[in-house]
Amino acid sequence: xxxxDPPFDALTSVTGALVDxxxxxxxxxxxxxxxxTSLDEGELLDxxxxxxxxxxxxxxxxxxxxxxRTWGTPPTVDLESTAHQWKSxxxxxxxxxxxxxxxxxxxxxTADAKLLEAIANLAGNAIGMARMHAExxxxxxxxxxxxxxxxxASAALPDxxxxxxxxxxxxxAAARPARTTGGDLFVWAELDNQLxxxxxxxxxxGLPAAVLMTVCTTSIETAIQRxxxxxxxxxxxxxxxxxxxxxxxxxxxxxxxLGRFCPTTRTVEMANHGHSPxxxxxAHEVRRISxxxxxxxxxxxxxxELESFVVQPHDLLVIATDGLTEQIDAAGNLxxxxxxxxxxxxxxxxxxxHVGTSILATVDTHRGTTAQSDDQTLMVIGFHxxxxxxxxxxxxxxxxxxxxxxxxxxxxxxANGRFExxxxxxxxxxxxxxxxxxxxxxxxxxxxxxxLTLTVDDDELVAExxxxxxxxxxxxxxxxxxxxxxxxYGLMIVEQLASxxxxxxxxxxNISRLWFSSQGSxxxxxxxxxxxxx
Amino acid sequence: MNIETxxxxxxxxxxxxxxxxxxxxxxxxxxxxxxxxASESTAKVRVTMADVNFIDSSGLAELVRSMKRARxxxxxIELHNPSDPVRVILELTRLDLAFTITSAE
Numbered sequence: 001x002x003x004x005d006p007p008f009d010a011l012t013s014v015t016g017a018l019v020d021x022x023x024x025x026x027x028x029x030x031x032x033x034x035x036x037t038s039l040d041e042g043e044l045l046d047x048x049x050x051x052x053x054x055x056x057x058x059x060x061x062x063x064x065x066x067x068x069r070t071w072g073t074p075p076t077v078d079l080e081s082t083a084h085q086w087k088s089x090x091x092x093x094x095x096x097x098x099x100x101x102x103x104x105x106x107x108x109x110t111a112d113a114k115l116l117e118a119i120a121n122l123a124g125n126a127i128g129m130a131r132m133h134a135e136x137x138x139x140x141x142x143x144x145x146x147x148x149x150x151x152x153a154s155a156a157l158p159d160x161x162x163x164x165x166x167x168x169x170x171x172x173a174a175a176r177p178a179r180t181t182g183g184d185l186f187v188w189a190e191l192d193n194q195l196x197x198x199x200x201x202x203x204x205x206g207l208p209a210a211v212l213m214t215v216c217t218t219s220i221e222t223a224i225q226r227x228x229x230x231x232x233x234x235x236x237x238x239x240x241x242x243x244x245x246x247x248x249x250x251x252x253x254x255x256x257x258l259g260r261f262c263p264t265t266r267t268v269e270m271a272n273h274g275h276s277p278x279x280x281x282x283a284h285e286v287r288r289i290s291x292x293x294x295x296x297x298x299x300x301x302x303x304x305e306l307e308s309f310v311v312q313p314h315d316l317l318v319i320a321t322d323g324l325t326e327q328i329d330a331a332g333n334l335x336x337x338x339x340x341x342x343x344x345x346x347x348x349x350x351x352x353x354h355v356g357t358s359i360l361a362t363v364d365t366h367r368g369t370t371a372q373s374d375d376q377t378l379m380v381i382g383f384h385x386x387x388x389x390x391x392x393x394x395x396x397x398x399x400x401x402x403x404x405x406x407x408x409x410x411x412x413x414x415a416n417g418r419f420e421x422x423x424x425x426x427x428x429x430x431x432x433x434x435x436x437x438x439x440x441x442x443x444x445x446x447x448x449x450x451x452l453t454l455t456v457d458d459d460e461l462v463a464e465x466x467x468x469x470x471x472x473x474x475x476x477x478x479x480x481x482x483x484x485x486x487x488x489y490g491l492m493i494v495e496q497l498a499s500x501x502x503x504x505x506x507x508x509x510n511i512s513r514l515w516f517s518s519q520g521s522x523x524x525x526x527x528x529x530x531x532x533x534x
Numbered sequence: 535m536n537i538e539t540x541x542x543x544x545x546x547x548x549x550x551x552x553x554x555x556x557x558x559x560x561x562x563x564x565x566x567x568x569x570x571x572a573s574e575s576t577a578k579v580r581v582t583m584a585d586v587n588f589i590d591s592s593g594l595a596e597l598v599r600s601m602k603r604a605r606x607x608x609x610x611i612e613l614h615n616p617s618d619p620v621r622v623i624l625e626l627t628r629l630d631l632a633f634t635i636t637s638a639e
Contacts, residue, residue, distance in 0.1 A: 397557040397592075404554075404588065424588075424619055431590055435557060484632045486602070487595040493626050 041130035045069065048126055052119050056112060057103060064098040065127060075102045083107030088120040092128040099123055153210035156217045157186060161468075161509055164190035165453075167263040167387055168313075171197060172352035173379040174360060176323075182375035183209030183252075184321045185217045189224055193263065196224045199319040199379050200256035200275065203295075208250060212243075216254050216296075219243050232258050232271040233306050240273075240296050247297030254296040257289065257319050261381065266311050271304035277325055277337060279344045280309065281316040286345045311383040313457055316355060318344050323374035324359070327367050335366050352382035353506060386414045390451035390466075393434060395442040400434045403427065403452070415456045418518045426516055429497040430463050432490040433512050441469025441510055459519060460499075465512040471505050535559040535586070537566050546578040548614075552585035555593035563593075567600050567611075577609040580636075584615040589623055601633060612636050 049061050049071045060072030079085040085102045099120045101108075108116070154177065163171045173186045183202025188195070198220050202213045216239070223238035236258055247253055257278050259270035272278065274295035279286050293304035311317075320340070327335045343362055349355050356378055363376070388410045393399050404427050411419050411426070419426060430452070442448050450467035494501060500515035535555050540548035547570045555563070570579050581597070583589075597613070604611045612634045616624065624630040 401554070401556070401558065425622065427588070428590065428619070428623065431556070431588075435590065435592065482632070484598050484602070484629055486599045487591070489591040489594055489623075489627045489629075493591060493623060496626050 041127060041134070044126040044130050045123060046071075048119065048123055052101075052116075056101070056115065057105060058101050059103055059105075060101070062098075062100045063123060064100075065092075065095055075104070077104075079104070086113060086116050088117060090120065090124045092124045092131075095127075095131075097124055097127060153214055156214040158188055161507065164188055164195060165387075165389055166190055166193060166195040166261065168266060168383060168385065169195055169261050169263065169311075170352040170382045170384065170387070171195060171379065172356045172382075173199075174356060174377070176360075176372065176376040178205075178323065178372050178375050182206075182323075183213040183254075184323065184375035184377040185213050185220075186377055186379055187217060187220045187224070187258075188379075189221065191224060191228050194228075195261040195263075195381070196228065196258075197260070197319075197379060197381065198256060198258035199321065199377055200254050200258075201321045201375070201377070202247075202254050203252045204250075209252065212247060212250060212252055212254075215246060216243050216256075220256070220258065228260070231306065232260060232269050233304055236271045236273060236293075236296070236304055240300065240302070244297055244300045248300075253294075253298050255291075256296060257291075259317075261311070261383075266383070268309055268311055268317065270307045272307070273302070273304055274298075275319075276322065277318075277320050277340055279316075279318045279341055281318070281344055282312060283314075284345055286341050288341070313383060313385050315383040316344065316352075317381040317383075318355070318359070319379045320359075321375060321377040323372070323376040324363050324378060326374060327363050327376070328370060328373055329366050330368050330370050335363055339366075352380040353511065354504075355382065356380040357504075357506060384455055385457045387455040388414060388453050390453045392449045392451055395438045395446055395448050395450060395467075395469075397435075397438065399449075400431060400438060403431055403434055406452075407454075410454055411461070414454060415461065415518070418456075418459065419461055419516065422516060422518065425497045426461065426463070429494045429514055429516070432494050433463075433465060433514060436472070436490060437465060437467050437469065437510070437512070440472040441467050443469075445469060459517060461516040461518070463514045463516070465510075467510045467512075468508050469510060471510065473503070535562070537562060539566060539570075540580075542580075545575060546580060547573075547576045548580040548582065550582040550585075553587065555583075555586050555589040555596075557590065557592035560592055560596045563596050564600075568603075571600060571603050571607065571609070571611075579604060579609070579611045580614050581611055582614040583620045584617055584638075586617050586620050589620050591623070591627075594623055594627065594629065597633070598629065610634055614638075 045063060049063070052058065053061060053072050058072060060070060060074060062068065062070045079102050084104055084107050085100065086108045087098065087100045089096060089098050091097070101116060154175065157175055160173050160175070163173070171188055173188065175184055175186060177184070182205055185200045185202070187198040190196070200216060200220070202209045202216060219239050219242045223235045227234045227238045236256065239256070243254065255273060255275040257270060257272045257275040259268055261268050270289055272289060272291040273293045274291045276291065278289040280289055289307055292307070293302045325335055325337050325340045343359060347355055347358055349358060359378060391402065391406050393402055407427050407430065408423060411423060434452070437450055442450065448468070450465060453464050455462040455464070494514065498514040499517050502513045504511045535551055535553040538550040540550060542548060549567060567579060570576050601611050613620070614636045615638050616635060621630070624633065
């Protein structure tokens, strides 16, 4: 008869327990590793619960959250309140999650409970992570929809690169949407040789503001066409009639400044329903054009008063939305209304696009790395003397030949003979810049065209080219008469004929400007020859 | 631009240009002057420019190219009676110091 050997049994039992514990540990390590490789809630729980069932020899497991899932086999007898069932409750992302496991073979011990507690935690974290991931995806989809909506809304606005042209005024505008869609708008049009312009801001943010912005933009454009003859107040009356109910029902409103410029009388007429800031600059003195009626959408019978003023060359009219004046810096300081007025007063510029880009650049400097907090829309109208309509030039050697006759004809009309003695020199300089555009900016686009306009301001002529070619810069060469080079003389010639040359690029638009003085004619050829001989 | 070729009695030839000498005309000018410059019997080419009413940097570059080619072969080109637009561009580029310029006798 064999008797039991208590020490050996104990050793076997301890060894078995150690091996068992080690196996569990290894499986637990595997379990935690696999659980983190997926972001799908179903997959994540499968990879967690299925090994758990194997690890703890469970009959089954049930997780109850928004939906209930069961793994393994359901209990055949009632195990409620017995040591054969273990239950845990926790809250994850405001959601109650219950985990129940059961095992008929053995009751759950303290070690099992600790392990199950850890697995329940893992399950809760897995569900939380999966929910956050799903929510992130949904947010991204909403973000994409908003971006698409913003793009659609901005399509309702005019192309900032194609402003209308009228004599004595140049208009420039830019609309910079914030991260989410907003309600800023601008409108411009030439009607019966008059320049119409408007800047507005539909209250609120997001899709509702963007949708109402497109409605308002269409209404303004239609009203200008239908009621323009009766002036700005009548146009805004019409806009009020067609948009008040929709704005009011949505609990929103539209601030808008609308005006027209008549080149014949050099008069600006404006109507302002609650819009700010509008700054008029004359001789570096600025004044605000104030609102005379509440925003559209507040009172159905509100009517603005007409503000009328005569403009002089170099005057500026700047209309913005509050996204510019209310832009904050890193410390939370607003750009500010008075800062905006002081900036407009101080700019040593009167070209609309230069003023506009300078204002935006100054606001951007103030903003620094802080996000743009709201839509920002800016419109600048620069007033000047006579200006031609653009000459569109084919980007070919032959196309540039249209310059000579056009310059001759338009300078005679524009400047009343003041530049007659310099016509040949002006043509040469302007021709050289045109050839630079053909040879460099538009070298890859020979079927495209570019534009030339002339502005005469007192005794100064400005020739302005606009092209949508590549950015280019050509440095003037300094030829050595002893060893003359074959080419590269163009800019050297222009530098001596023009009193000033300037190049800039706004978005995809190259702007090249040449200034000529009527008094600056170079000496006669023979005179220069004598100077060289001397 | 109109280009008229003249053959002189000695070792020189002549071109008479009139009208506009710009980038659009450089190929025609080159096609006319290059055979003269390549001819062994021609040492000098006189380019009369009294009736050139416009010349740009491309036309000017073509004159410089021709002048360099002629001098490399031991010859020269002579700009004869340049009009005011031609004189202006030559002087602006200081190339009046590089070319042989002659006036009507």
